[in-house]
Amino acid sequence: xxxxxxxxxDDPDIVKIVELxxxxxxxxxxxxxxxxxxxxKCKQLRPDAVILDLMMPDMDGSTVAHEMKDDPNTSxxxxxxxxxxxxxxxxxxxHKIGGQYFLAKPFKAEDLxxxxxxxxxx
Numbered sequence: 024x025x026x027x028x029x030x031x032x033d034d035p036d037i038v039k040i041v042e043l044x045x046x047x048x049x050x051x052x053x054x055x056x057x058x059x060x061x062x063x064k065c066k067q068l069r070p071d072a073v074i075l076d077l078m079m080p081d082m083d084g085s086t087v088a089h090e091m092k093d094d095p096n097t098s099x100x101x102x103x104x105x106x107x108x109x110x111x112x113x114x115x116x117x118h119k120i121g122g123q124y125f126l127a128k129p130f131k132a133e134d135l136x137x138x139x140x141x142x143x144x145x
Contacts, residue, residue, distance in 0.1 A: 025049035025050045027051045027053065027069075027071050028072050028073070029061065029065055029074070030055070030074045031056075031057075031058065031061030032056070032075075033076060033079045033080060037105070040132075041074060041105070044132045048136060058081050058082025059082055061073070066094070069097070072102070072103060072139065072142050073103070074135075075103070076105060078107065088104075101143065101144065103124045103126060103138055104123060106126075124142050
């Protein structure tokens with residue numbers, strides 16, 4: 024199997040789309056549907072990267088990312104925010120806002136794969 028990716032999103036359709044596309048491209052994908060579950064799985068799995076929604080009902084993605092950065096066991100795991108909170112036109116060409124990688128929903132599968140390659144460590 025390829026690199027391990029944790030997808031954290033409260034929308035089961037988004038999780039399924041991302042999971043199918045990444046699995047088809049050789050990634051091992053795990054899913055979480057809440058911020059709390061995402062943090063728990065992140066600590067257990069220590070994935071190579073996390074794809075994280077910003078807006079979730081229990082804990083927003085920025086809080087999840089902040090808690091990951093505060094934990095020495097997860098602080099080095101790269102995060103790609105996949106969010107409807109920003110429009111595609113609002114994301115700079117670098118796909119970075121405040122040092123974090125962003126991909127706006129709706130997204131193209133090819134763009135997701137390219138962004139994932141940017142955030143993944145070699």
